[in-house]
Amino acid sequence: xxxxxxxxxxxxxxxxxxxxxxxxxxxxxxxxxxxxxxxxxxxxxxxxxxxxxxxxxxxxxxxxxxxxxxxxxxxxxxxxxxxxxxxxxx
Amino acid sequence: xxxxxxxxxxxxxxxxxxxxxxxxxxxxxxxxxxxxxxxxxxxxxxxxxxxxxxxxxxxxxxxxxxxxxxxxxxxxxxxxxxxxxxxxxxxxxxxxxxxxxxxxxxxxxxxxxxxxxxxxxxxxxxxxxxxxxxxxxxxxxxxxxxxxxxxxxxxxxxxxxxxxxxxxxxxxxxxxxxxxxxxxxxxxxxxxxxxxxxxxxxxxxxxxxxxxxxxxxxxxxxxxxxxxxxxxxxxxxxxxxxxxxxxxxxxxxxxxxxxxxxxxxxxxxxxxxxxxxxxxxxxxxxxxxxxxxxxxxxxxxxxxxxxxxxxxxxxxxxxxxxxxxxxxxxxxxxxxxxxxxxxxxxxxxxxxxxxxxxxxxxxxxxxxxxxxxxxxxxxxxxxxxxxxx
Amino acid sequence: xxxxxxxxxxxxxxxxxxxxxxxxxxxxxxxxxxxxxxxxxxxxxxxxxxxxxxxxxxxxxxxxxxxxxxxxxxxxxxxxxxxxxxxxxxxxxxxxxxxxxxxxxxxxxxxxxxxxxxxxxxxxxxxxxxxxxxxxxxxxxxxxxxxxxxxxxxxxxxxxxxxxxxxxxxxxxxxxxxxxxxxxxxxxxxxxxxxxxxxxxxxxxxxxxxxxxxxxxxxxxxxxxxxxxxxxxxxxxxxxxxxxxxxxxxxxxxxxxxxxxxxxxxxxxxxxxxxxxxxxxxxxxxxxxxx
Numbered sequence: 001x002x003x004x005x006x007x008x009x010x011x012x013x014x015x016x017x018x019x020x021x022x023x024x025x026x027x028x029x030x031x032x033x034x035x036x037x038x039x040x041x042x043x044x045x046x047x048x049x050x051x052x053x054x055x056x057x058x059x060x061x062x063x064x065x066x067x068x069x070x071x072x073x074x075x076x077x078x079x080x081x082x083x084x085x086x087x088x089x090x
Numbered sequence: 091x092x093x094x095x096x097x098x099x100x101x102x103x104x105x106x107x108x109x110x111x112x113x114x115x116x117x118x119x120x121x122x123x124x125x126x127x128x129x130x131x132x133x134x135x136x137x138x139x140x141x142x143x144x145x146x147x148x149x150x151x152x153x154x155x156x157x158x159x160x161x162x163x164x165x166x167x168x169x170x171x172x173x174x175x176x177x178x179x180x181x182x183x184x185x186x187x188x189x190x191x192x193x194x195x196x197x198x199x200x201x202x203x204x205x206x207x208x209x210x211x212x213x214x215x216x217x218x219x220x221x222x223x224x225x226x227x228x229x230x231x232x233x234x235x236x237x238x239x240x241x242x243x244x245x246x247x248x249x250x251x252x253x254x255x256x257x258x259x260x261x262x263x264x265x266x267x268x269x270x271x272x273x274x275x276x277x278x279x280x281x282x283x284x285x286x287x288x289x290x291x292x293x294x295x296x297x298x299x300x301x302x303x304x305x306x307x308x309x310x311x312x313x314x315x316x317x318x319x320x321x322x323x324x325x326x327x328x329x330x331x332x333x334x335x336x337x338x339x340x341x342x343x344x345x346x347x348x349x350x351x352x353x354x355x356x357x358x359x360x361x362x363x364x365x366x367x368x369x370x371x372x373x374x375x376x377x378x379x380x381x382x383x384x385x386x387x388x389x390x391x392x393x394x395x396x397x398x399x400x401x402x403x404x405x406x407x408x409x410x411x412x413x414x415x416x417x418x419x420x421x422x423x424x425x426x427x428x429x430x431x432x433x434x435x436x437x438x439x440x441x442x443x444x445x446x447x448x449x450x451x452x453x454x455x456x457x458x459x460x461x462x463x464x465x466x467x468x469x470x471x472x473x474x475x476x477x478x479x
Numbered sequence: 480x481x482x483x484x485x486x487x488x489x490x491x492x493x494x495x496x497x498x499x500x501x502x503x504x505x506x507x508x509x510x511x512x513x514x515x516x517x518x519x520x521x522x523x524x525x526x527x528x529x530x531x532x533x534x535x536x537x538x539x540x541x542x543x544x545x546x547x548x549x550x551x552x553x554x555x556x557x558x559x560x561x562x563x564x565x566x567x568x569x570x571x572x573x574x575x576x577x578x579x580x581x582x583x584x585x586x587x588x589x590x591x592x593x594x595x596x597x598x599x600x601x602x603x604x605x606x607x608x609x610x611x612x613x614x615x616x617x618x619x620x621x622x623x624x625x626x627x628x629x630x631x632x633x634x635x636x637x638x639x640x641x642x643x644x645x646x647x648x649x650x651x652x653x654x655x656x657x658x659x660x661x662x663x664x665x666x667x668x669x670x671x672x673x674x675x676x677x678x679x680x681x682x683x684x685x686x687x688x689x690x691x692x693x694x695x696x697x698x699x700x701x702x703x704x705x706x707x708x709x710x711x712x713x714x715x716x717x718x719x720x721x722x723x724x725x726x727x728x729x730x731x732x733x734x735x736x737x738x739x740x741x742x743x744x745x746x747x748x749x750x751x752x753x754x755x756x757x758x759x760x761x762x763x764x765x766x767x768x769x770x
Contacts, residue, residue, distance in 0.1 A: 140765070150603040162575065187563075321579060327559065329559070
């Protein structure tokens with residue numbers, strides 16, 4: 001099998017925005033810092049946060065005072081399956 | 091309308107006989123590129139395969155032919171291709187890959203005047219070493235050398251059987267003489283042939299427990315050859331590649347895994363040399379000089395041996411039906427009593443080196459009778475025997 | 480804004496497409512070898528989404544992958560995925576398709592695989608209209624071997640083997656496919672992921688040789704050598720230089736010089752696929768049906 005150190009499972013997960021049942025989730029340790037989601041967000045609501053993740057980069061987070069409409073553009077553009085929108089059944 | 095087996099007695103072209111043999115053995119996919127002297131094989135396949143719901147496709151070059159043959163074999167069909175020396179050189183990358191992936195297939199190499207373009211309609215035995223060592227890396231193939239048109243039919247069935255049993259590419263080393271000759275060919279009845287044919291094994295049981303490649307039995311340590319995986323079924327590993335894998339198909343980076351793979355694909359042939367290798371011998375018991383031949387020169391060599399026997403020389407005859415794997419032990423046992431070996435080959439010495447390696451262990455001297463682009467005449471071999479006896 | 484550190488699985492479900500990938504099925508987790516911002520991760524999501532929307536069994540649609548950076552996509556697509564020799568994926572898929580007509584291979588090739596060593600096979604595969612789907616991962620460079628020029632590198636670009644600028648004209652895969660007679664041709668970039676997903680769905684459903692030219696950014700080699708090192712720079716370059724087919728028809732040749740024309744170019748349903756022609760031959764050879 002592949003060596004254990006290649007497999008990096010996310011242990012820190014951020015919920016970037018939460019409204020009714022919809023959530024914008026970022027698996028912080030999967031992010032590689034390409035900032036394509038920051039570029040693509042139609043409301044320009046994302047920016048690089050101030051905390052490093054385990055790979056040594058600053059993952060994105062919601063800007064203060066901005067909102068997320070859960071359009072899913074960041075989910076479609078993320079190459080790492082790291083940021084995505086889910087609907088949670090309550 | 092002819093069926094799968096066109097039973098009867100014919101005066102048939104060697105190339106047509108091999109096509110009939112392939113269809114009788116169950117071949118249902120053939121891809122090829124025209125090249126003299128092998129074009130008649132693919133022409134006959136294009137005529138006969140649709141009669142048995144098989145597909146023949148003329149691809150754009152030899153590399154595409156062998157690619158599609160490997161793909162078809164992994165999709166569950168018995169598949170073959172036919173070419174000559176220059177096309178065989180182009181196929182070497184895929185032969186190495188097919189041995190690593192353990193794909194059963196048959197390649198007919200109708201050898202012609204070489205090197206390079208050579209003389210296209212003349213026989214030569216120029217690809218003998220290439221069949222064994224042509225591709226990159228370590229692997230083992232099986233190669234058969236027919237000498238008559240009847241053997242072109244019979245060896246086609248044998249080649250498909252060996253490829254299914256050992257999951258290895260089998261190469262039929264014919265030459266331009268036997269392929270363009272017409273001789274009597276007897277094709278037996280359908281039931282007789284079907285009894286001899288080994289069918290493609292299909293995997294069954296729990297897909298999670300299926301092991302797709304040759305593995306070492308955990309209890310006895312022997313090598314086990316499982317049925318090949320098949321596209322379109324649950325029995326295909328989730329991810330495979332032509333790179334080094336273990337028996338489940340997972341990529342391996344450590345050097346030990348590569349040595350394990352090489353050991354498995356080579357030992358499955360080397361451990362079974364006794365079942366695979368076939369020889370024909372005559373006048374061996376009291377022979378001081380043995381003529382060792384394979385392919386069409388074997389016919390001339392037998393005639394030469396009978397001639398010198400009539401003159402009182404104690405000569406013997408050994409014919410290698412299976413050229414690769416080289417049956418070192420059984421050849422050494424056969425030539426033990428002889429002190430001189432004569433090897434007629436239609437090349438400048440290829441299998442000669444293997445025979446010399448084995449004969450020198452028995453302190454015998456080996457003499458080559460080279461030739462190019464034509465079959466030896468019996469008096470050439472007789473002259474050499476009289477010279478060295 | 481809510482920033483929670485939580486590991487409760489009920490409140491935080493996994494990415495909806497991750498369970499389809501081979502890395503998840505084989506290793507139980509996510510694994511990725513690509514550089515930050517590489518477009519192949521985006522294309523993997525599009526392929527997975529297409530499989531989900533079509534509700535097809537991946538066993539009947541094996542993915543045949545060539546050799547190159549794109550071969551590592553084999554971890555991120557629903558299996559079974561097989562990596563074959565460089566440039567020979569299309570005839571390999573032809574062999575599978577003709578021997579077992581229930582299986583439709585999806586061929587994932589790179590620009591070196593398809594348009595350099597394998598151009599011959601591409602031409603004949605399109606000409607035969609064999610029923611496979613070819614997705615060309617066109618990152619304009621040879622990524623895995625370190626950044627050498629490829630047949631699709633734009634003229635004048637710097638690469639490791641064209642240090643003074645590429646002097647050859649680049650090949651246009653869509654024009655080549657049109658000449659060879661492919662029956663579904665489209666080109667998209669990774670700046671339009673939703674349209675790309677729709678195109679992949681159409682290509683898989685299409686009966687015949689379907690071909691999509693996908694332009695993706697390689698920022699580690701092409702970007703760095705040509706002053707577009709950040710993923711966002713290359714994304715902006717792709718988005719601003721993409722021109723839809725509809726608009727390109729009204730533009731002049733100089734205006735189109737450095738543009739990428741995207742859209743669906745050809746969709747033909749009147750050409751029969753290779754296996755259907757063989758079925759007609761079976762009938763003729765076995766003496767029943769039309770002569």
